[in-house]
Amino acid sequence: MKIESLNNIKVKEWIKLQEKKYRDINKEFLIEGDHLLNEALKVNRVKEIISTDEAFKKEGIPFYLVTSGIIKKISKQVSGTNVIAVVKKSTNDKIEGNVCLLDNIQDPGNLGTIIRSALAFNIKTIILSNETVDLYNDKVIRASEGMLFKLNFRRDKLEDVIKELKENNYNIYGTNVKNGNKLKDISFKEKSAIIIGNEGKGMRKELEDKCDFLINIPISDNCESLNASVAASIIFYEMNRKI
Amino acid sequence: MKIESLNNIKVKEWIKLQEKKYRDINKEFLIEGDHLLNEALKVNRVKEIISTDEAFKKEGIPFYLVTSGIIKKISKQVSGTNVIAVVKKSTNDKIEGNVCLLDNIQDPGNLGTIIRSALAFNIKTIILSNETVDLYNDKVIRASEGMLFKLNFRRDKLEDVIKELKENNYNIYGTNVKNGNKLKDISFKEKSAIIIGNEGKGMRKELEDKCDFLINIPISDNCESLNASVAASIIFYEMNRKI
Numbered sequence: 001m002k003i004e005s006l007n008n009i010k011v012k013e014w015i016k017l018q019e020k021k022y023r024d025i026n027k028e029f030l031i032e033g034d035h036l037l038n039e040a041l042k043v044n045r046v047k048e049i050i051s052t053d054e055a056f057k058k059e060g061i062p063f064y065l066v067t068s069g070i071i072k073k074i075s076k077q078v079s080g081t082n083v084i085a086v087v088k089k090s091t092n093d094k095i096e097g098n099v100c101l102l103d104n105i106q107d108p109g110n111l112g113t114i115i116r117s118a119l120a121f122n123i124k125t126i127i128l129s130n131e132t133v134d135l136y137n138d139k140v141i142r143a144s145e146g147m148l149f150k151l152n153f154r155r156d157k158l159e160d161v162i163k164e165l166k167e168n169n170y171n172i173y174g175t176n177v178k179n180g181n182k183l184k185d186i187s188f189k190e191k192s193a194i195i196i197g198n199e200g201k202g203m204r205k206e207l208e209d210k211c212d213f214l215i216n217i218p219i220s221d222n223c224e225s226l227n228a229s230v231a232a233s234i235i236f237y238e239m240n241r242k243i
Numbered sequence: 244m245k246i247e248s249l250n251n252i253k254v255k256e257w258i259k260l261q262e263k264k265y266r267d268i269n270k271e272f273l274i275e276g277d278h279l280l281n282e283a284l285k286v287n288r289v290k291e292i293i294s295t296d297e298a299f300k301k302e303g304i305p306f307y308l309v310t311s312g313i314i315k316k317i318s319k320q321v322s323g324t325n326v327i328a329v330v331k332k333s334t335n336d337k338i339e340g341n342v343c344l345l346d347n348i349q350d351p352g353n354l355g356t357i358i359r360s361a362l363a364f365n366i367k368t369i370i371l372s373n374e375t376v377d378l379y380n381d382k383v384i385r386a387s388e389g390m391l392f393k394l395n396f397r398r399d400k401l402e403d404v405i406k407e408l409k410e411n412n413y414n415i416y417g418t419n420v421k422n423g424n425k426l427k428d429i430s431f432k433e434k435s436a437i438i439i440g441n442e443g444k445g446m447r448k449e450l451e452d453k454c455d456f457l458i459n460i461p462i463s464d465n466c467e468s469l470n471a472s473v474a475a476s477i478i479f480y481e482m483n484r485k486i
Contacts, residue, residue, distance in 0.1 A: 113470050120462035219363035227356050230476040237477050
């Protein structure tokens with residue numbers, strides 16, 4: 001049976017997931033489009049599929065046929081989509097492999113791009129400071145190209161995580177444009193944890209003191225700084241190049 | 244005298260510059276906020292300053308005091324601004340230094356980020372294929388952080404530019420995930436020209452045949468691809484690291 005009313009209780013529930021508050025309460029979030037749906041299916045985290053087209057039905061997963069008006073109301077994309085899914089948040093917050101810690105990343109596009117590059121360069125775990133933008137923001141998910149399903153995530157106080165990392169013999173790398181050593185001269189080891197700072201302000205001083213190494217990516221005097229997700233990706237690349 | 248009416252002829256002219264068509268006809272574009280204004284002032288390309296605040300007046304540049312309603316109407320930014328300027332397009336399309344050629348880059352954020360990274364890693368000239376997104380799109384300008392004032396730009400058929408580059412002893416580097424050599428094994432020389440392909444489809448095959456070297460950035464099998472501006476930035480970084 002097709003859902004046609006915006007007043008349907010399921011529709012109201014789905015629309016609520018546009019807000020971080022309800023994503024937090026329900027431990028669920030929305031994804032849009034068939035590429036993201038396929039990535040979410042691979043990791044068995046799809047709870048419900050909502051579409052105007054029965055072709056998106058999958059065995060064992062509740063399916064809701066809806067009007068395109070309802071899809072539009074649930075969707076955050078301007079260009080439109082014909083399938084949306086409710087996906088369970090990951091519960092895997094283990095610290096494994098190389099780690100990236102994000103100190104107050106604010107732009108959702110940057111967070112998504114960092115996730116995509118982290119996976120590309122063999123980082124396994126991402127730690128988000130409590131101030132960092134919501135992982136399940138629609139723009140983060142889109143910019144990650146679905147790669148967020150393949151990493152471990154934890155949202156926590158970075159000072160506490162750094163303590164845990166040190167107890168587990170990780171080297172901690174921070175970024176500092178003024179005092180850092182040139183990236184090409186840095187040596188990385190198997191257990192590396194890289195801290196990326198806020199877009200405007202960089203990494204907090206309190207964290208700098210806890211780093212084993214400070215990195216600087218040399219750039220032209222003409223240019224003030226790199227985009228945060230670009231700086232992160234270049235460090236990941238160089239780490240992966242060397243390990 | 245403060246302009247208060249949206250029907251004022253100047254206001255109508257400014258609003259038109261939100262459209263590519265009028266930016267092309269007038270050879271002018273809009274920038275927003277004091278950071279971009281300062282960058283544009285440094286290169287003497289500001290034609291008019293529009294603000295709710297007379298503190299933005301500059302000697303020798305026509306200044307228009309307007310209401311915040313008018314600023315809102317001219318602005319494309321959600322977060323709001325109090326100063327907008329009309330800026331003359333660059334006429335410097337000389338090929339100098341290292342060159343980046345963009346084959347159909349569609350996302351304005353990607354183009355802006357590529358511009359910022361290009362400047363950071365000592366590329367001097369950017370060539371946009373005719374299909375590439377407009378350089379003077381507001382999102383491009385914002386993502387470039389004003390760095391677009393410091394580079395040379397030409398919009399042209401890439402095949403023609405490659406011919407010119409070869410006549411001037413440039414090495415042409417393309418990107419190819421399957422057939423390229425690993426980035427870290429590539430040698431760059433003083434006159435390097437790097438082609439970056441479209442976000443989804445990569446670089447056109449017709450261009451590949453014209454390249455002296457094909458580059459591949461090795462990534463995890465888990466991950467399909469890098470963001471186009473990230474891939475570009477990593478190649479620029481490696482080139483700058485080696486030259």
